[in-house]
Amino acid sequence: MSEDLIFAKDLCKTYNGFKAVDGISLRMSRGECFGILGPNGAGKTTTVRMIYGFSPVSSGTLKVFGMDIQKHARLIKAKSGVCQQENNLDPDLTVFQNLVTFASYFDIPRVTARQRTTELLRFMQLEHKKKAKILELSGGMQRRLVIARALINKPELLILDEPTTGLDPQSRHQVWARLAELRAQGLGILLTTHYMEEAAHLCDRLVIMDHGRILVEGAPLDLIHQNVGANVIEIESPSESLLKFVKESNLDHEKLSHRLLIYTRDGETLFRKISDDLCDRGCSLRMATLEDVFLKLTGRELRD
């Protein structure tokens, strides 16, 4: 129990009768990187906002560092670092002042704060922007600065709400490298994301949420194996005979408007059979990814 960084049981959040989070249970241990995946409006932000004591819990149990969030919010917040979904850096202050001022909210002495700011700016490769105003920074730099800010109090739990949304691949990989480094140092990281690659790359365990509920939980690879198998065969404009074959052999598949996806454990043999006999072009075999799991479980229709 005390080993749990986060413990949630039947956690709910209701906005005027609308259940944004509908009875989720999860636990995250120290040193673990835990992911919350889900489409827009799944309830990811609502969940993490309860975890860092921003939003009151409607019902259920929620403990962070073994303490009840409703009673010890201040203590919990002192030991957590939070990167909210929106970049809410202080535009009235410079890059350096942003971190030093944020440190003051944690009662960190000024000398320590300045030292730590310098370290963190170096860690996030923002040293050269020390004196810049926030609006002069690119989106990627702002995001890195938000993450640096979340680390100012040497947190034991780092909470990141979509840390890399809107970043170019370079910035994204840079952020991943930093986060992997922090994880290797034993920092517990809770992150929400839409990027399956990000989750597969960073998370030890993850949950996929939709409509305020948890659909599955597990390690990324296990989830892939349990839900879609090892491979996916994609066929463009499948022929009638192929469709018939798929149905008759009871293969796990998904039929999209112009595409057929077959999920399988035994990709090579099946692929050879299909490509030899039932399909002359537009047929490919690939490894199954977390994205396949995600789309299979949460469906393909748009959310907004």
Added chain:
Amino acid sequence: MAVRETNWLPDISPRFLRILQRNSQVLRRTWKVNFLPPVLEPVLYLLAFGAGLGLLVREISYQGKPVSYVAYIAPALIAINIMYNAFFENTFASYVRMYYQKTYDAIMATPLNLDEIITGEIVWGAVKSLIATILMMAVISFFRLLVYPQAILIVPLAFLGGLAFGSVAMCFTALVPQIEVFNFPIFLFITPMFLFSGTFFPLDTLPKWAQVLAQVLPLTHLVALVRALAMGKLQVQLLLSLLYLAVFSAATFFLAIKLMRRRLII
């Protein structure tokens, strides 16, 4: 923070001072623009009213004795300045920080809680009123319109007045759906006070009902206090005005915290 819904009393530690530090850091860069009005405005008003209107009015009766018109309005200018500084700080400036910059959201993820953020913002508004008052008093003193040492007491009074107008401003900030809506409290509350609180003409020239109404307005009491201190003519009944301002500040402060919780803790 979550328990706060059942916790009626504000939960405030000295951490709210961090908000003042943050805001003063910003002010250090923009102070010139911020404090130009309190220095220039009295000069303009005193010239306009002294040289213009003053020629028509010349003297006005205060506590049974005639005083020059500029001596009559100079304290009102100070009181209005106190009102403006705190009111505009805790409406427009606070709203920008809360709504556009999401500064409160960021701070709410630290050990500071919303009650402390709001307290810090209101106290900051009062500090701005106080600084602006000192600057303005320095200018008005050149015109020999303040009686010392009594006038020194205007400085702490400016802080109390700042709390009163800052707290009521914060209530509006918690309520308005968008920034343009501040025009309503300005048009319906601030402007009438500016004109009808015994600022530019004595209250007893108003009809009886308007005089009664004016007693409800916090600026009426602030003007009465500042004027008495500026002229060095203190009276016991002014304690009632002081009490009114204190009660008004406390009530609107609690209300501001309550309304802000309702707006931001969701």
